[in-house]
Amino acid sequence: xxxxxxxxxxxxxxxxxxxxxxxxxxxxxxxxxxxxxxxxxxxxxxxxxxxxxxxxxxxxxxxxxxxxxxxxxxxxxxxxxxxxxxxxxxxxxxxxxxxxxxxxxxxxxxxxxxxxxxxxxxxxxxxxxxxxxxxxxxxxxxxxxxxxxxxxxxxxxxxxxxxxxxxxxxxxxxxxxxxxxxxxxxxxxxxxxxxxxxxxxxxxxxxxxxxxxxxxxxxxxxxxxxxxxxxxxxxxxxxxxxxxxxxxxxxxxxxxxxxxxxxxxxxxxxxxxxxxxxxxxxxxxxxxxxxxxxxxxxxxxxxxxxxxxxxxxxxxxxx
Numbered sequence: 001x002x003x004x005x006x007x008x009x010x011x012x013x014x015x016x017x018x019x020x021x022x023x024x025x026x027x028x029x030x031x032x033x034x035x036x037x038x039x040x041x042x043x044x045x046x047x048x049x050x051x052x053x054x055x056x057x058x059x060x061x062x063x064x065x066x067x068x069x070x071x072x073x074x075x076x077x078x079x080x081x082x083x084x085x086x087x088x089x090x091x092x093x094x095x096x097x098x099x100x101x102x103x104x105x106x107x108x109x110x111x112x113x114x115x116x117x118x119x120x121x122x123x124x125x126x127x128x129x130x131x132x133x134x135x136x137x138x139x140x141x142x143x144x145x146x147x148x149x150x151x152x153x154x155x156x157x158x159x160x161x162x163x164x165x166x167x168x169x170x171x172x173x174x175x176x177x178x179x180x181x182x183x184x185x186x187x188x189x190x191x192x193x194x195x196x197x198x199x200x201x202x203x204x205x206x207x208x209x210x211x212x213x214x215x216x217x218x219x220x221x222x223x224x225x226x227x228x229x230x231x232x233x234x235x236x237x238x239x240x241x242x243x244x245x246x247x248x249x250x251x252x253x254x255x256x257x258x259x260x261x262x263x264x265x266x267x268x269x270x271x272x273x274x275x276x277x278x279x280x281x282x283x284x285x286x287x288x289x290x291x292x293x294x295x296x297x298x299x300x301x302x303x304x305x306x307x308x309x310x311x312x313x314x315x316x317x318x319x
Contacts, residue, residue, distance in 0.1 A: 024290045025091065025273075028283045032276040033096040033136065035088040035254070037124050038294065039067040040273070050087035051109060053078045059086060069124055071115055083110030085126055088134050088254075098134040098254055098272075105260060107132040107269070116268070123295060125268030126255075130164075132264050133256035165256055165263050180265070189240065270295075 025031050025041040034040050037048060047061035048069055060077045063070050074083065084106040088098040100106045107126040109116055116127040126134075165180040179189050254272055256264035271291075279287075 024287060027286050027290070028275075028279065030275055030277060031092040031273055032094060033274040034091040034272070035098055035134075036091060036271040036273075037069050037126070038271070039064040040091045040271075041093075044091045044093075046091070047089050048091075049085055049089065049109065051078065052084045052086050052103070052106070054081035054084070055079060061089075071124070074110065074115065075113070078110040078113070080113035081110075082108055082112070084108055085134065088126075092274075096136055096274075098136050100132070100134050100259070102260075105132050105256075107134065107255065123270060125270045128255045128265040128267055128269060130264045130266040131256075133259050134254040135259040136252040136254075164265055164267075165253075166265055166269075180263075 023040075023042045025034055026043075031040075039048075044064075047063040049062050050059055051062055051074065052059045055078075058077075060073075062074050062077070065072075077083075084103050085108070086100065086106065090096040090098070107128050109124070109126055111127065115124055117124060165178045179187075181187060251259065252274070253259055255269055256262060273287075
């Protein structure tokens with residue numbers, strides 16, 4: 001089994017429609033995998049997603065027009081029904097597509113003829129309903145990893161104390177390393193299998209509101225003790241160390257603990273990028289600027305409210 005030492009970027013944001021430069025993979029090259037609903041590389045000519053429609057189970061690739069998802073083709077194909085994501089195509093050129101074989105676990109991009117968007121903004125997002133997942137079949141070993149995550153419209157945590165995973169490295173049945181919410185709705189990391197660590201992050205995102213989140217994880221080795229450093233909107237939330245027991249049999253799951261959707265996210269995901277090297281401070285800054293310009297609304301569109309415990313910024317619609 002091939003091991004991939006990964007530097008991971010996960011984005012789950014929905015924001016206002018505005019012209020965007022679709023070239024972050026040109027500016028910060030070397031991505032090992034990249035999934036997005038916008039074009040991330042000027043030279044990428046493939047599709048963004050493969051969609052299955054509910055009316056007759058037909059499938060179709062949907063690509064980009066002017067760097068944005070071809071929504072006209074998407075709605076023409078799906079019609080008034082539901083559009084399920086069967087494949088989220090890798091734009092890095094490495095062929096690492098994220099897939100799901102069951103309609104019951106597939107995130108949706110169209111529901112009832114309506115393209116899915118976040119509750120607070122209007123960028124297109126994959127809708128996860130708490131039982132969905134997309135999985136990179138190739139094993140991914142997260143060593144010396146940095147991860148950035150942005151998640152919007154977080155729904156209430158379920159009765160399961162380890163619910164609402166944004167991403168996870170796992171084997172078929174258990175967690176190795178993941179980031180998400182605990183049963184009380186507090187951000188944290190989960191490592192090994194069953195021990196939730198939040199290091200007193202004190203971050204409780206408001207329900208159904210935008211939260212722009214960045215998480216950085218630095219893995220010192222594939223097994224044994226690793227360190228996790230989480231930044232929420234540029235403010236350090238927690239730093240912890242522990243054992244994940246990662247192996248090359250583990251899979252990278254987007255939006256859940258395991259590929260069957262266990263402990264799944266209730267919200268939206270739009271962008272995931274994995275780098276196979278540790279990015280420099282300037283490279284990270286480039287990505288921050290690019291994503292902020294694309295996903296965060298123009299001034300005046302939203303009011304800002306700071307969560308005092310960790311400086312979390314949320315965006316709420318003005319009345």
